[in-house]
Amino acid sequence: MSKFIVRGGNVLTGNVKVSGAKNSVLPIIAASLLGEEGVSIIRDAPPLDDVMTINKVLEFLGAGVTYEDEVIRVDAQNLVSCEAPYEWVRKMRASFLVMGPLLARMGHTRISLPGGCAIGTRPIDQHLKGFEAMGAEINLGQGYIEAKSNGRLRGAKIYLDVASVGATENIMMAATLAEGTTLIENAAKEPEIVDLANYLTSMGANIRGAGTGVIRIEGVDKLRGVEHTVIPDRVEAGTYMMAAAITGGDVFVEGAIADHLGPVISKLQEMGITIDVQENGVRVTANKPLKSVDVKTLPYPGFPTDMQSQMMALLLKSEGTSVVTETVFENRFMHVEQFALMNAEIKVEGRSSIITGSAKLTGAKVVATDLRAGAALIMAGLVAEGTTEVGGTHHIDRGYVNLAEKLSGLGANIFRISMDEDAVAEEAPKVKHEVVEEVNLFNIQPTWA
Ligand SMILES: CC(=O)N[C@H]1[C@@H](OP(=O)(O)OP(=O)(O)OC[C@H]2O[C@@H](n3ccc(=O)[nH]c3=O)[C@H](O)[C@@H]2O)O[C@H](CO)[C@@H](O)[C@@H]1O
Numbered sequence: 001m002s003k004f005i006v007r008g009g010n011v012l013t014g015n016v017k018v019s020g021a022k023n024s025v026l027p028i029i030a031a032s033l034l035g036e037e038g039v040s041i042i043r044d045a046p047p048l049d050d051v052m053t054i055n056k057v058l059e060f061l062g063a064g065v066t067y068e069d070e071v072i073r074v075d076a077q078n079l080v081s082c083e084a085p086y087e088w089v090r091k092m093r094a095s096f097l098v099m100g101p102l103l104a105r106m107g108h109t110r111i112s113l114p115g116g117c118a119i120g121t122r123p124i125d126q127h128l129k130g131f132e133a134m135g136a137e138i139n140l141g142q143g144y145i146e147a148k149s150n151g152r153l154r155g156a157k158i159y160l161d162v163a164s165v166g167a168t169e170n171i172m173m174a175a176t177l178a179e180g181t182t183l184i185e186n187a188a189k190e191p192e193i194v195d196l197a198n199y200l201t202s203m204g205a206n207i208r209g210a211g212t213g214v215i216r217i218e219g220v221d222k223l224r225g226v227e228h229t230v231i232p233d234r235v236e237a238g239t240y241m242m243a244a245a246i247t248g249g250d251v252f253v254e255g256a257i258a259d260h261l262g263p264v265i266s267k268l269q270e271m272g273i274t275i276d277v278q279e280n281g282v283r284v285t286a287n288k289p290l291k292s293v294d295v296k297t298l299p300y301p302g303f304p305t306d307m308q309s310q311m312m313a314l315l316l317k318s319e320g321t322s323v324v325t326e327t328v329f330e331n332r333f334m335h336v337e338q339f340a341l342m343n344a345e346i347k348v349e350g351r352s353s354i355i356t357g358s359a360k361l362t363g364a365k366v367v368a369t370d371l372r373a374g375a376a377l378i379m380a381g382l383v384a385e386g387t388t389e390v391g392g393t394h395h396i397d398r399g400y401v402n403l404a405e406k407l408s409g410l411g412a413n414i415f416r417i418s419m420d421e422d423a424v425a426e427e428a429p430k431v432k433h434e435v436v437e438e439v440n441l442f443n444i445q446p447t448w449a
């Protein structure tokens with residue numbers, strides 16, 4: 001157990017390198033299960049807890065997995081199990097992404113109901129609706145979901161009620177080996193979907209339209225292991241861009257792909273921040289007072305929900321009042337209570353938060369309520385008066401490679417300390433709803449629907 005200690009006041013300058021995208025590498029590792037021949041080599045795989053977790057799931061299934069110098073090798077030629085147990089799936093909901101590949105390849109799979117960050121109920125009905133349309137029989141019991149198909153899956157036309165990233169990925173992977181054509185309508189368009197489609201295509205799959213709202217997959221007989229380099233993490237890149245901006249700094253974010261960061265860049269520019277898009281990254285210079293802006297999260301290419309809490313931290317330092325509206329997850333404002341401990345004034349009204357700018361933030365003991373909230377609290381700590389202690393580091397370790405080291409490299413005063421179990425218990429956060437009840441995962445609608 002550990003904590004980040006941040007002392008505010010330093011301006012960030014210099015160069016920071018973005019790691020491979022967590023949300024690309026996880027489905028890509030899952031997709032490696034489809035490789036009946038050869039070995040997959042996945043480059044720029046970030047050393048994150050989530051990556052270690054999904055590697056364990058694959059090993060449990062019988063795949064040979066090695067991880068060295070950000071390169072993962074997966075030999076999935078001989079799988080021995082089609083079951084992903086609670087122990088791993090509860091840690092990370094992306095483990096559920098093995099369902100599509102296992103069902104397609106083995107015709108049978110049993111997966112524990114997924115856990116993960118408590119940012120919403122996060123149902124999986126759209127994944128299951130897709131598998132059922134392709135001929136799978138789905139059963140639920142004892143906390144597990146079982147899917148079986150009588151022979152090969154069959155191609156189908158599947159309209160997603162919500163443009164779910166995970167459902168698009170899971171169905172796309174299942175469809176690669178199905179008989180005939182699958183059409184995914186209202187598909188998610190995130191860059192990570194395109195990265196996964198590119199990987200599957202080089203494995204031998206036949207996929208058209210990834211990155212648009214309609215994806216067409218013609219099933220093939222077999223896929224093989226191939227080499228692939230994961231795209232840079234747009235959320236990590238955006239986090240460093242905002243961290244630079246909050247301190248009034250000047251930082252080059254190496255590897256950031258501006259095309260993947262459209263709405264983030266637009267909002268930062270509206271705030272008066274200078275963005276210089278270069279061939280191999282983006283330079284962020286913030287040398288003027290920040291203007292307040294309103295932000296609404298949306299599926300890609302809208303403003304990403306995974307950048308909402310970091311944006312809120314930045315808006316606390318802008319001049320004026322801003323409104324942030326969260327439309328993707330119904331419980332993604334838990335960081336507001338934590339910001340309040342740092343003297344922030346934010347009012348939550350339904351799915352919007354009203355943020356009073358020019359905040360005089362003060363250091364406090366806070367806790368990361370989810371992965372991105374952790375990064376946002378650290379950002380607030382960079383400009384707070386005094387020392388901020390950020391607990392809940394297990395959330396942050398799911399998605400940020402060497403966060404303290406990368407920020408220190410830019411001049412931040414941040415380090416990590418270990419805590420013994422007693423100290424952790426003593427400091428246990430008073431956070432509500434830490435675990436979302438795993439009920440009705442099949443058809444829960446967002447509360448505002
Ligand atoms: C590992 C990974 O890639 N995680 C990302 C992925 O999560 P994830 O794939 O879980 O997110 P989804 O796109 O599926 O969720 C979007 C919305 O759809 C709802 N929904 C989803 C599936 C379903 O079957 N039914 C349903 O109603 C969810 O509750 C949520 O309100 O996309 C999210 C939205 O950009 C990001 O915040 C996560 O970082």
Ligand SMILES: C=C(OP(=O)(O)O)C(=O)O
Pocket residue numbers: 093094116117119306371372399
């Ligand atoms: C919500 C996130 O991830 P996950 O879907 O893995 O919980 C995230 O990356 O911010």
